[in-house]
Amino acid sequence: MFSDGAAGPVCFPDSTEHVQAIMGVAARFDRAVLARGAGSGLSGGAAPLGDPIVVSTTRMNRVLEVDVEDRTAWVQPGVINLDLTRQVTPLGLHFAPDPSSQQVCTIGGNVANNSGGPHCLAYGVTSAHVLAVEVVLSTGEAVVLGGLDAEPFGYDLRGAFVGSEGMFGIATKIAVRLTPNPESVKTLLLAFDKVADAAATVGAVIASGLVPAAVEMMDKRCVAAVEDFVHAGYPREAAAVLLIELDGLRRGVEADTAKVAEIGRANGGTVRVAADEQERALLWKGRKSAFGAVARVAPDYYLHDTVVPRSKLVEVLEAVYEIVDRHDLTAVNVFHAGDGNLHPLMAYDSREPGVNERVAAAGREILEVSLAVGGVLSGEHGIGVEKRDFMEYQFTRADLEAQALLRRSFDPHCRLNQGKVLPSAHSCADIASLSASKADGVWG
């Protein structure tokens, strides 16, 4: 969908010093710079616009140190999310944010997008698990934002950096919080004849005071594609399925599992509890392969990422099906139901004449519906280039100017990840009249 732009020189640094050197060259020749991890993002955040120098972090892939006692680790940005968890599993720990792409996406990319994932319902998104970041600024200077202390000194610039989509600097070392593995985990698969019943179950579970580790929903078409791949015994005939996970102390998990099953049945669902780790892993493999499995439906897909209040889930889902049908596209729904984070997906064949325009139009309508019920533009995939021009739907002019100012305080020449997130009216060119000196000293 975003066909303009191409990569300039591609660099594969393996240390902070390399990244600093690259930034130095970029500054000398006034070239734009784009950081890229595994390239699994879904909003075009790492797609090069113009011909920037591409800094691929894939070779900065070492876990530098793990502190078991304090449950922290310093990692390089190119470490794959699941690799980090695997590496600390023998220590009884894991990295809690688990995007569906966790087997491929990098921690650097997670930081840039403040990524979520199924288990962020209970554990919080990436920002809650990043303690400090070493950042190379566009000047080539390396700074550490945040710290390992409970209350680091000064403004929370770490908080500003997490989710800045590569526009503030390039993270070269990240201090992450590691989470102890729960004593017990149970995963339930609930099947419903009506999407509304599944949504009602989600609402009732949360309203009951339970905080499941994850509450995921998949619709019929998604289940079919996923089941063709994993053969986990997902019920193809159900209109919607919920994957609900509970974790914690054994007794508590048992009680909560019974409670969720009861709520599910009361809402017309059938309940299956994964009997062992193997069954549980297979169910999750299905959920986490959903986007790739859509290849079985059509050769291209466009995925949205809006968040709506849980109480509006049914209403918005119905609107999504209506919109996508009207544009003669195929809707597949798979999403983080527990926090109302929708991922409506449109499957299509991009070679069909005029289809790209229809996809774009349908996508815009889905956004409008989500925002109209009090939702937001993006839950976890970021704004990137995909939603840049929709920012004005959610934010006022003053909001956007404030965001642009914050960006310039980190990157006065707007050299990093140009053309992303902020609509062109709020990009560097238009606020170039603001003195760069105003931005100086923010962290001085």
Place this chain on the structure above:
Amino acid sequence: MSGSLGLLGLDQAELDSCVACGLCLPHCPTYRVTGADTHSPRGRIALMQVVDEGIAPLSDEIVEAFDSCIQCRACETACPGDVPFGHLLEVAKGVVEKTRGKAPWWLKLGLRALPRPRLLRAGSSCLAVAQRLRLVPSQRLGLPQRLPVRRRALRATGDDVWLFTGCVMDAWQRDIHVATQQVIEATGTTVRPSGDAAPCCGALHTHAGLGDDARRLAARAMSALEGDNAILVNSAGCGAALKDYGRLLDSDEARAFSARVFDVHEWLVDHMDEIDANPPAPAIAGRVAIQDPCHLRHVQGSHMAVRRVLEPFVSEIVELDDEGMCCGAGGAYSLVHRQLALDVRDRKTGAISRSRADVVVSANPGCSMHLVAAGLTVRHPMELVAEALRAR
């Protein structure tokens, strides 16, 4: 979705089945060591697309991206969309070979020698003597430490099953065939080794883009291994190739032939209870790590059979923590792409050392030679089982 053919002759529907989600990336050995998308299945497919559609010329860089693939096909196991990457790459490499003759001359010369068993054996005996005189740098050439000067003869004991003996494996690792035959016979089954009549499966020729040679060798193997009895194979690479004749030759006869082919472990799983358990075989001591050859795990999907066959005969099996990542051997790959093969192997030797194994087993000659060259002790699972059976 049509089957229209572009400049690389690729099937459009096969190309379209990739949505570029990237779930293959962490499973790709070359991407893992270089971090470059052009060394990943997703990147290679993107390059195939632009060349096929005439958007980009078939440059040296793009040919290198195709050539650097080890063809382990771990990406196929990982792919939720069932993208037939192995087939796409084979077709693309075939076109590259036809239009640019990309395979090095010495590789082609070597591949032409494979189906000449007497020449191969004589050559490798000379090499073995030279090795003993310290005239060849075995380590640097990736040769086994001690090639056999003479080989024990294989004798047919009947016609219940064929044992496919192949080319390099027969010349260099005849002892593994002897062990395999002993294990099969322990089930009360008679064995006819294929010997020189079916000298080579053609797998390496297919991988090098030499499709015509591969098809000739396939036809030869099919006419030699006649009858309708099972064909057992103890080399994962050869087994995968023989099982693929149906697609390679696209004939009913070839499909029927492929249906008779079994990896020896796969066959043994169904015949284990025919092995006389009285007296029971003593378990071989030590931790045994299983290195899954890619063409067993990702292509044939028979890697679990190795575990089931070994379990009664060894005291402890340990799994490597790399999810069946390639070891970097890739048939002739490690000769052509020396550095990449060594970098990939470093990851494997790391996993093996983390497993604290005493011995590594591998059901593929290429993998075991590649790992032995790294200083590891590597046995074929059939050798361990035969050893346990002999110790009764």
